[in-house]
Every structure is written in C-alpha cells, then in structure tokens.
Amino acid sequence: MREITIKELAAKVSQKKAEMGYSGGGFVQPNSGRRRTESKRALLRNIEAAAKARGEEPTFKANY
Template identity: 60%
Template sequence: MREISIEELAAGINRKKAELGYSGTDYVARNSGKYRTESKRALLRSLTELAAKKGRPPKFKANY
C-alpha cells in the first residue's frame, strides 16, 4: 500500500472536484433529495431555520 500525505490527498480531492465541475466548497451535491426520509427533511429544515435565527447562512446547501 502506498502512503500519501494529507496534502496529497487534499490535492487529489480538489482535482476530482474540478473534473466534476465543483468549485471550492460552494456546491450542492447532485443528490436531488427525492428519496430522503421525512425525518431527514425535517432535520435539514430545522438546521436551516436555526441558522437563520442566528443570522447566518447554513453551513451547507441541501435539497429537501
């Protein structure tokens, strides 16, 4: 097995994201959320509402 540094791993991940058309951390996964359970949808909504109450955007974008 070949060992790689965390920097090499990060570079590889960034290359793959670029190949897929993602940039930085500002992207939404291709998952549409179509098959997400209602409990997961409720959790995502509550996290979004909590962030809004604190006056900041959620740390992630989610399809629900």
C-alpha cells in the first residue's frame, strides 16, 4: 500500500473533478426542496428575510 499526502489527494480530486467537467465549488447538486417540511420551509424563509433585512444575501440558496 502506498501512502499519499493530503496535497497529493487534493490534486487527484481536483484532476478528477476537471475530467468530469466540474469546476470551483459548484459541483454539488442543490437540494430541490421537494420533500421539505413546512416548518423547514418557514425557517428558510425567515433566514432569508433576516439576511435581506441586514442588506445581505443568504449564505446559501434555498429551494422552498
């Protein structure tokens, strides 16, 4: 068994993502929110409203 460093692993992962056509942090499929409970939807709406009241964008995009 050959041991590799974290840097080597990160390079391999980056190479594999490039081969698959992914770049940056946008390679994770967003959650559709289709089966989300109403209480979770309300929570996400409140988080978005609070961020907008501060003049900011929410740190994530929520589908609800």
